[in-house]
Amino acid sequence: MKLKILLFTTLFYTGTILLAQEKHTGPVIPEFGPVWDIPGATYQLDKDGTLMAVFDVMQSPEDHTQVNPWIETAARFLNMHAAAGMDPENLKVALVVHNQASTDLLDHPGYQERFGSENPNHALLSALMESGAQVIFCGQSSIARQVPIEQTIEGVQLSLSAMTALLQLQDQGYRLIKF
Template sequence: MKLNLFLLSNLLCAAVLAQAPDPTPGPVIKEYGAVWDITKATYKTDTSATYKAVFDVMNSPEDKTQVNPWIETAARFLNMHARAGVAPEQLQVALIVHNKASTDLLDNTHYRERFGTDNPNSPLIKALMDSGAQVVFCGQSSVARQVPAEQILEGVQLSLSAMTALIQFQNQGYRLIKF
């Protein structure tokens, strides 16, 4: 009986998920950051507030042909809040990249040398920076992970350390987002 209830429960969950609409990207980051519209929220989003978020990005997928989902979280943040009615100029985003995610900041030439493929994160990072997001690379990880500043994507800033950048952004009122 327990096994049958377990199977029935799993089948019901699968059926519910199969009926859910697919998330969609945009409007801020058009190719990334797919989210669902939430039309019946009872905890309302304050559309008059300024949202300052700093994302601590330290992990990266093992498959180097995949976009880093921890970087894409920033795109989801921008898209979901814009859809909820928060003006894009009220959304301030910074990504602090370090540790295993260090190579995700390599330009295509150097990424190809290491992994045999173009950097799948490059278009996403460019789109984030084009939307006003700051991308900051940890100088300590740059040395430790052998990712010199000369090899990273244009527009990415180099800091003394991830710790330093995280503290400075939080001192400026940014709220830490860590997944």
């Protein structure tokens, strides 16, 4: 019985402490990618290692005024690992964008023409690329979704296909993260 009470008390107070924490952004992408600190993690982060992640981004919110949360995941990845003590130079990120998410790469004029508002993803994508992330657009989706590379945010790269980019990045040591 005492063990059950001790376990309940520990879980209650631990849960309360975790619930009392606030998400924060930065240090890599200050305006996006809020994360929680995880004090007491028992699976330790190799702060001296290198993490190379490729995010397969194919979905987009139905509301065209919202930031794409699947793109923001890359900012969370960078922020949480840097906040936990990893050198941002050891964090390599690539986003392979295709399918519904194709229009999220449009520059402001192209987005305005299509959806009647500025692209809510523009600042996020620009910040990611400024931090060293690669944003790679599927050439097949470019044509199928009528999103020419000339109308995308500066710095977006065009690939033959999403499949091509995903395979090549994984061959280079990137690990696929798919949500």
